[in-house]
Amino acid sequence: MTASERIARLILRRNRLWLALLLAVLAGLAAGLPRLEVSSDNRAFFGRENEEYRQLLALDATYADSSGLLFLMVPPEGTAFEPAALEALRRFTDAAWQIPYVLRVDSAANQSVSRAEGDEIIVEPLLEEVTPEAAARFEERLMGLEEAVGRLVAEDGSAYGMSVQVVLPEAEGTTEEVVGHVRAMIEDWRADYPGWEFRVTGGMLGGLTLEQVALDDLLRLVPASAAIVLLLLVFLMRTLVGAAVTLAVVLSGTVATLGFAGWTGVVLTAGTAISPLSVTVLITASSIHVMLSWMRKREAAGPDAAAEEALAENLGAVTVTNLTTAFGFLCLNFSESPPLRDMGNIIAFGLMVGLAATFVMLPAGLRFDRREHAGRIPISAALMERLAGGILRRWRWWLWGFPLAVVVALTGIARIGYDDSIYRYFDDRYEFRRAADAITEKLSGLESMQFSFHAPEGANVFDPEFLRAIDRFSAWLEDQPEVVSVSSIAAILKRLNESMNGGDAAFRTIPDSREANAQLMMFYEFSLPVGMDLTSTIDVSRTQTRLIASLRVADSNETRALADAAEAWLAENEPLLDAPASGLSVAFARLSQRNNQQMLLGLGAVLILISGTMVVTLRSVKYGAISLAPNLVPAVLAFGLWGWTFRDVNLGSTVVTTMTFGIVVDDTVHFLMHYLRRKRAGLDAAAALRDTFSVVGAAIVITTLALMAGFAVMTLSGFVINQHIGALTVFVVGFAVLADLLFLPALLYAFRGKD
Template sequence: MVQPAMPPLPDSGAWSDRLARLLVRHHLLALLLGGLLVLVSVLGVLRVGYTADNRVYFGERNADYQAFERLGDIYALSETVLFAFVGDTDLCTPPVLEGLRDFTAEAWLLPDALRVDSIANFQHSESRGDEIIVESLIPEDGALSAAQAQRIKRIAETSDELLNRLISPGCRALGVSVNLVPEGNATVSRTEVARIARSLQAEWQDRLPGLRIHVSGTVIGDAAISAAAERDTRLLVPAGFACVSVLMALGLGTFSGWLGTTLVTLGGALATLGFAGWLGIALIPATAVSPLAVMVLVSASCVHVVLGWTRRIAEGQDRTAATVAAVEENLSAITVTNLTTAIGFLCLNFSESPPLAQMGTIVSLGIVVGWLLTVLALPAMLLRLPDLRFRPLRLSPAALERLAGFALNQRGILTVFALLFLVSLAGLAQIRFNDSPLKYFDESFAFRTDSDAIEAALTGIESVQFSLDSGAEGSVFAPAFLNRVDRFATWMRQQDDVVFVGSLSDIVKRLNHTLGDGGPGGHDIAPTQAANAQAMMLYELSLPAGLDMNQMLNIDRTQTRVVVLLRDVDGQAIVDFADTAEAWLRANEPAIATQAVGFGVAFSKLTQRNNRAMVYGMLTVLVLVSGLMILTLRDLRLGLVSLVPNVLPAIFGFGLWGWFVGEVNLGSTVVTTMTFGIVVDDTVHILTHYRRRRRHGLEREEALRQTFRTVGAAVMVSSVAIFSGFAVMTQSGFALNQHMGGLTALVIVLALLTDLLLLPAVLRRTNQ
C-alpha cells in the first residue's frame, strides 16, 4: 500500500543534491571505488598478530611502571611461573615431598628457566662444630623417612622465608616458583613457555592424582591476555555481527537494504582489522573488539539511508528517485554523525594506556571507511540488489507521531529527568576504581581459577616491593640499616591483606642464629657490620648455581629488596597499601623511605591517571562536537540545546553504574569520551530534520511529529543495533571489555530515551 507523502521540503543544500545525483548516476564506479578501498585496507589483516605482553598497557612515560622496570634492572628480576600442589590433608609426607623434589628438578627444564625455588631446594643452614652447613632442605636423592618428612615440615613452617610463600600452615599446599630470563633475552615466546608449563601441570596431575596442581605467574597471565584477545576476536566479533545482522533484517524490512547494510558494516569491520595490521598494532583484548564497535556504529548510518529509501518507495517513487532522495536527505547528517563519532574515538589518544589510544585510532579509521562505503557502495546496492520487502518489526509512523506529541506536551518529563540527574550524581560518589590484572579474567580462564586456588591455599598473587638504600650506612649489612629494615618488615606483617614479607633481615637473623653471633638467644642481627657480612658471605659461598642473592641484593650491596605478597586484594586496596606503607616509612624510618613499586601498583594507578587524562579528552570532544553541531544546525541556541541530550546520558550511565555495580576499571574510564561522539548521532538526525521543518514554516509540534515520523524509526533501530553490539561485549571473559561494553550499552539506551523524551521537552521549554 502506498503511504501518503509528507509535504515536500526544500533541499538541505545544493551540494548534497548534486552529490547524491552524481553518486547514483555513476553508482557502479562508486561501488568499484568502495571495493578498492576495502581491499587496500583489508590487506593489512595479513599483518595482524596478537601479543602476550601485558606491559603494552603502559606508556613510555608512565612513572609507576618505569619505577617497576628500574627495580627489575637492579635486582635482575624476570617473569615468573608459580606452581602449587594443593591437597585436603597434610602434604608433608615422604611420597609427596619426594614428588616435589622431582618436580622441582623438572621445572629447571622449562625454557629460559633462571631460578627455581621450593622447600625442596631451600638452602637451610645449620652449624656443625665450627662450620656452617648450607644444604637443600630435602636431600637431593634417596627415599625419605616419616621422621625426615616431619623435620622438613617443622623447619619450613617456622621459616619466615617459606611460610605463606612456598608452604602453607599445616602443609596443605606447597609451591614451586620459577623465574625466567627477561623476555628480551628469551629463546622462545612466553606463550610457548606457558604451553609447556601447562603440559607439565597436566603430566604431574596424572602422576599425583590425589593432589590438585595449579599454575599461575606473570608468564601464564601474559598468555591469558593473548588467549582473551583471540577468543574475543573469534567469538564476540562474529556473534556481534550476527546479532546486528538479524536486527537489521527485522528492523529494515528490505532484502536489498539488509544485504547492503550487512556488506557495508562487514567492510568497515574488516578495514578496522586491516588498519591494525598496517599500523603494526598487536591485538590484545582492548583492541580485539574494535571491529565489533565499528560494525555497530557504521550500521547506524546505513539504517537512516535505507529507511529513507524504503519510505520513498512506499510513497510511490521509483528506485532511482528514492535512492537519490534518501542519500540527499541523510548525507549531511550521516557525515556529521560519523565525524563526531570518529572525533570521540580519536580523543582516546589522550589515554595514558597505549592500547586504548590504539583502539581509538583504528576505530576512527574504520568509521571513516564505513562512512565512505555508506556513501559509495550502499546506493549502488539499493539500486542493483533484488527489491524484496517484508513487514519490519518497528513502531509505525503513527505511533512515532503520538510519541512526539506525548514527549512535547507531558510536563512531568523534565521533573523525572531532574530526579534521575540527582540520583545519578549520588551514584557517582559510589564509584570505586578497581584494576587488578588477575581480576580482569573471569572463571572461564584457567589462569583465574588457578590463581584464585593458589591465593586461597598457599600465598598471595599480588606483590608490592620496596628497594631500600643503606645510604649513610654504606652497606646493607650495617646493623642500624638492618634493624630499620626489620622494623619495617615487622610492621608490614601486621597489616591486613599481607600474607608474606620477604626481607634481608630475616636471612641475616637466621644465619646469626645458626652461627650464634646474634643477640641474646643467638637469633638477632649481629651488632657489627663485619659479623653480618661474614655470615652472608659464608652463606653465599655455599649456595648452588642459580640460587644466589642477586634478587634480593644489588651488585655493590648497598640496596636490598623487600617483597610483600597481598592476598585477595583489588586495585584500590593495592594502592591504599602502597600509600600507607610509604607514609609509614616517611614518618617512622625516613632514612630508608622509598617508593612502593610493583606491576599491580602501576596497573592500579594507571586507571586513576587515565581517568584524569580522559578529562582532557572529554573536554576536547565537547568543544569540537559542540562546535560542529552549531555549524551544522546554523543556530547557536539550538546547538546549545543539543548539549542536553548529549551530556546527560554519560552522567546518568555512570551514576546508575555506581549504584548497581560500583566498580570501574581501565575500560570504564574511556566510555564518557567514547560515547559522547556516538550519542550525538541521534540528536543530529532529529535536530537536522526538525530545523528544516521549522524553517519551512511548520509549528513546533507538527515539525516534531513529522521529524519523528521521518527519522524516529531509524533512530530506534540504529540505537537498538548499537546497544546490542556493545551488549555482546559484556559476554567477554575480560573485565575491561565487559565494563566498556556494559557501560556503553547503558549510555546508548539512556541517550535514546533522552532524545525521544527529554529533547522535545527541552525544545518546548526553550521555545525552539
C-alpha cells in the same frame, strides 16, 4: 537544488567510478592485514613515558631479570606430610629443573636450615630421608619457617607451592616452548597422581592468555556481533537486500580498521582486538538511517529516485554523526594507556572509510531491491506519532524527571571504586584466572609491592643503620592488614644472627657492623641450593636491595592506598630510604586512576569539538547548547546505575564517557536536524515534534537496539576490560534513547518560543 541533493546526485550518477576508487582503497588497506601482530606483553598497557613503567624497567635493570612461574600442588586431604606425598614433592622439584631455561627452583623439598653446634654452623637439608620420623621433623621445621609459610606451604599445611625462575633468551618462540613443557609436565603429574590438584600461574602464562583473549574476541565476538546486528536488521526492517548491502559496508569498515592497524604498526592487544566490533555496530547504525529513509521514499518513487532522495536527506546528518563519533574516539588519545589510544585511532579511521562505503555502496545496492518495505516495519510512523503526543501531554514530568534522576545517579557514582589487577582482568573461563584464584586461596596473594632501597653514599647494603631502617619499615608493612608477608635482607640477617648465637631469640637483631652482616650474608649465599643466589634481592654493586611485600587485596583501591600510605610513612619516618612503591600491581592500580584524570581532559576536548560541530550544523547556538543536555545525561545515569550495582570500574571503564559521547550524539543530530527543518518550514513546535517522531523516531529506536545488541556482545569477552566497556556502553546507549525521546522533546517544547 540543495548542496546535499547535488552531492547525492553526483555520487549515484558516477557510482561505478566511486565504487572502483573505494575498492582500490580497501585493497590497499587489506594489504596491511598480514602485517598485524598480537601482543602477549602485559606491560603494553603502559606508555613509555609512564612513571610506573620506568620504575619497572629500573627494577629489571638493577636485579636479576627473570620470569616466574608459581606452582600449587594440593595432595589428598590429610596426606600432605606423609612419606608418599613428600616423595612426590621431591619428584615435582626434580622435574621443575628440567624446564627449559630454568634458573632457580624453590620448593619445600630443596630448602636448607642452619643450626649452631659449638663454634660450628651446621647446614642441612630441610627434607632428609623420607621416613615417618623424618616426615614429622620436616613438618615441624617447615611450618616454623616464616619465609616458607604462605609461599612454599599453605598456612594450614594442606598444600605446597613451588617457585620457578627462568631466563628467556630473546629468540622467538621461547615462551611457548617453556609453557608447552610446563603444561605437558603437569599433565604427566595428573596422570601419575590422580588424587592431587595442580595449578600454575605466572607472567608468561598471563602474557599468552592476553594473546589468546585478543584472538578469541577478534575471531569470535566480531563476527557474532555482525551476525546479531544484521539479523536484528532483517527482523525489524524486513529487507534481505538491505542486510546484504549493509554487510558489505560493514566488511569495508572492518577491513579498513585492521588494515590501518597493520600499516601503522599498531600491535593488537586484548583491548584493541575488539575494535572492529565497534566499527561494525556504528556503521550499521548509519546504514539504518539511510535504509529507513529509502523505504519511506519508495512509497511514492521508484528505487533509483528513492535512493537519491534518501541519500540527500541523510547526507548531512550521517556525515555529522560519524564525525562526532570519530571525535569521541580520537579523544581517547588523552588516555595514559597506549592500547586505548590505538583503539580510538583505528576505530576513527574505520568509521571514516565506513562513511564513504555507506554513501557509495548502500544507495547503489538498494536500487536493486524492487519491493516496497515501509508498510512492513513493526515500528510504524503512526505509532511514533502517538508516542510524541503522549510525551507532549506530560512534557513537564520529563523536563524535571531527568535532572532528578541525575541527582540520584550521582550518589551511585560516589560508590564507584577501581579494580585493576592483571589476574582479575580475565574471567574464570581461562585457566590462568582459575589458577590465580586457587593459589591466592591456598598460598599468599599474587599481588605484590616492591621497594628498591639505595644505601647512603659511601655505604653499602650491609650498613647496620640502613638495615635497621629497612627492618622498621618491614615491621610497619607486616602490621598492615593487606600484607601477607615481607621479604628483605634485614629479615634474613636477623634469622642468621639468631642461628649463630645458638637460637637465642635475644639475638634476632641486626649485627652492629658491616663486616658481620657481610659475612653472614656470604654464609647464607653459600648455603643456598644450586641455582639460587642473591641477585634478585641485592644488586651486583651491593649498594641497592629490594624489599618485596606479598599482598592479598580485594581490589586495586587497596593496593593504591597501601602504596600511598607506605610512601608517606617512609617520608615521615625513614627519609634515609626514600623509595617509591613499585611493581606491576602498583603500576596498574595507579594507571587507572591517572587515566581517569586524563580522560576528563579528553571529555572536555570532545565537548568542545562536538559542541562546535553541533552549533555549525544546526546554525544555532541555542540548539547547540540544548543538544548537550540529552548527551551528557546518559553517561551520568549509566555510571550511577553501575555504582549501585557492579560498583568497581577498571581501565576500560574510564574511557567510556569520552568514547560514547560521540556515539549518543548521533540520534540527537538526526532528531534536531529534522525538527529544525520542520520549524523553519513554518510548523509550530508541537507539530514539528510530532513530524520528527513519525519520520526519524523509528530509525532512532532501531539504531539504538542495534547498538545495544552489538555492544552487548562485548560483555561475552573473557577480558574484563572489554566486558566493562561493552556493558557500560549498553547502559549509556539505553539511557540515550530515553533522553532523546523523552528529555530532548521536553526541552525543545519548553524553549519553543525563544528562538
